Amino acid sequence: MTQLITMSQKELSKYEIIKNLISKTVNGSQAAKQLGLSVRQVKRLKREVINNGAIGLINKGRGREGNRKIKPEILEKVKEYLKEKYHDFGPKFAGEKLQENHQIKLDKETIRQIMITENLWIQRSRKTNKEYRSWRPRKDNYGEMQQFDGSYHNWFEGRNEKVIGLEQCLLAFIDDATGKITKAWFDYHEGIKPVFSFWKDYLMVNNKPIAIYLDKFSTYKINHKAAVDNQDLITQFQRAVKDLGINLIIAHSPQAKGRIERLFGTLQDRLVKELRLANISTIEEANQFLIEIFIPKFNQQFSVVPRKQEDLHRELTDGDRTNINKIFSIQETRIVNNDFSISFKTHWLQLDRNQPTLVLKKSRILVEERLDGSIHLSLRDKYLGFKELPERPKKIIDIKLPGLTRTKSSWNPPIDHPWRQSFIMKNEKESISV
Numbered sequence: 001m002t003q004l005i006t007m008s009q010k011e012l013s014k015y016e017i018i019k020n021l022i023s024k025t026v027n028g029s030q031a032a033k034q035l036g037l038s039v040r041q042v043k044r045l046k047r048e049v050i051n052n053g054a055i056g057l058i059n060k061g062r063g064r065e066g067n068r069k070i071k072p073e074i075l076e077k078v079k080e081y082l083k084e085k086y087h088d089f090g091p092k093f094a095g096e097k098l099q100e101n102h103q104i105k106l107d108k109e110t111i112r113q114i115m116i117t118e119n120l121w122i123q124r125s126r127k128t129n130k131e132y133r134s135w136r137p138r139k140d141n142y143g144e145m146q147q148f149d150g151s152y153h154n155w156f157e158g159r160n161e162k163v164i165g166l167e168q169c170l171l172a173f174i175d176d177a178t179g180k181i182t183k184a185w186f187d188y189h190e191g192i193k194p195v196f197s198f199w200k201d202y203l204m205v206n207n208k209p210i211a212i213y214l215d216k217f218s219t220y221k222i223n224h225k226a227a228v229d230n231q232d233l234i235t236q237f238q239r240a241v242k243d244l245g246i247n248l249i250i251a252h253s254p255q256a257k258g259r260i261e262r263l264f265g266t267l268q269d270r271l272v273k274e275l276r277l278a279n280i281s282t283i284e285e286a287n288q289f290l291i292e293i294f295i296p297k298f299n300q301q302f303s304v305v306p307r308k309q310e311d312l313h314r315e316l317t318d319g320d321r322t323n324i325n326k327i328f329s330i331q332e333t334r335i336v337n338n339d340f341s342i343s344f345k346t347h348w349l350q351l352d353r354n355q356p357t358l359v360l361k362k363s364r365i366l367v368e369e370r371l372d373g374s375i376h377l378s379l380r381d382k383y384l385g386f387k388e389l390p391e392r393p394k395k396i397i398d399i400k401l402p403g404l405t406r407t408k409s410s411w412n413p414p415i416d417h418p419w420r421q422s423f424i425m426k427n428e429k430e431s432i433s434v
Contacts, residue, residue, distance in 0.1 A: 143313035147260035159281035352385035
């Protein structure tokens with residue numbers, strides 16, 4: 001009975017060379033060069049063909065089950081978990097969760113093939129964009145530059161009825177040298193107060209970075225409906241950064257600060273699913289989850305070692321710490337009215353009669369609205385006393401008092417004080433002339 005042998009083209013070519021060797025058309029050295037093998041290997045193949053014929057060249061493992069083949073029961077469990085819990089996960093992230101939560105360790109490519117078979121993953125075509133962008137090397141030191149931005153996204157996937165649509169904003173810092181998330185925090189919008197609160201907390205813990213890199217448009221999202229006061233945000237932000245002596249670098253495109261953009265792309269995939277698995281639906285729970293679980297695990301997995309080990313964050317000066325609430329306040333100027341009152345937003349403020357510095361009508365007063373909601377008035381770096389009126393004065397009265405200052409001092413200069421010299425000399429001249 002004739003045996004049918006299936007051979008590949010490579011095996012057929014190899015068989016022809018070994019036949020020529022057996023028939024002594026070529027010698028062992030020539031056959032070894034033609035096959036790209038050692039002489040010893042060629043001798044072994046010659047022996048196999050003499051003993052077993054052409055079948056001796058066929059791989060002995062052909063047709064056998066592989067030693068690494070996934071057991072059917074494990075494969076069924078993987079398919080079940082992927083469909084029930086990880087249907088919208090990427091292959092790499094799904095593999096991490098299978099190992100973390102179910103103790104099933106499979107490589108990314110195996111999971112990708114399973115997901116393709118189960119119609120859970122669509123193969124993506126290669127990028128066709130031919131635009132060239134040069135890669136910017138990372139900074140050398142931790143704290144040399146922080147990339148900052150905010151991302152509006154449906155982070156809770158509609159699980160929180162109080163947070164509807166895309167009204168949740170994630171503020172985040174990523175260190176350029178290490179790729180670490182140095183701070184991330186959820187808030188309802190990206191207005192002045194959330195950004196200032198974020199920055200104040202960061203500086204009190206980490207001190208001042210040398211520079212901040214942000215996008216002049218997307219960081220503040222002027223055209224976003226939730227960012228109701230962003231027209232003032234850039235001005236206030238630049239003023240606060242200048243007060244702290246931090247270098248502000250404005251990017252002219254999202255691609256320029258690609259690390260923070262890629263971070264948000266990753267977080268919109270991974271963090272959303274992590275919040276879902278933890279059944280988190282509120283901003284307060286999410287912020288606690290970020291601090292205690294997500295950020296440490298993310299940094300351990302994705303951060304890199306900087307080229308230089310020194311931390312370039314600068315310590316806050318005594319002046320920074322003393323004025324930290326002033327720096328991170330919303331500052332505007334107001335004109336003193338004729339009755340020494342000031343209007344600020346919906347507030348009417350009446351200045352006290354006694355002040356630490358001279359206050360005149362039409363003086364320009366600096367108004368600070370701080371993060372705790374309190375209002376402070378200052379002039380020439382001195383804080384003024386005032387009280388809030390219950391309602392707008394019915395009529396602005398032109399008070400005859402020229403200005404507000406301290407009460408009259410009870411101290412009288414001695415007879416030999418320089419202030420009295422001109423007065424004494426004048427009296428002496430008058431007495432002599434008489």
